[in-house]
Amino acid sequence: MSERLEDGTPTRLAVPCRRCGNWLVSKSSVEARLGPVCAQHERARIRRPTNEIPLFELEAG
Numbered sequence: 001m002s003e004r005l006e007d008g009t010p011t012r013l014a015v016p017c018r019r020c021g022n023w024l025v026s027k028s029s030v031e032a033r034l035g036p037v038c039a040q041h042e043r044a045r046i047r048r049p050t051n052e053i054p055l056f057e058l059e060a061g
Contacts, residue, residue, distance in 0.1 A: 003011050014023045015030050019038035029035050034042065 005011060012025055013030055014025045015033060016022070017024055017029075017035045017038050018033045019042065020035065022035060024030050024033070024035050032039065
């Protein structure tokens with residue numbers, strides 16, 4: 001995954017995370033286009049029941 005320019009400068013593939021936009025460089029994160037913390041948030045979102053309201057989305061009343 002790491003290559004070098006003609007002058008010997010090392011390069012590395014980096015892509016932005018599709019969830020937060022931070023740069024990803026690890027092979028698994030680049031392939032998934034999702035960083036480890038964002039992947040954890042995505043898994044939690046998928047597991048959350050659809051009728052559950054997240055804590056910070058409750059209306060003050």
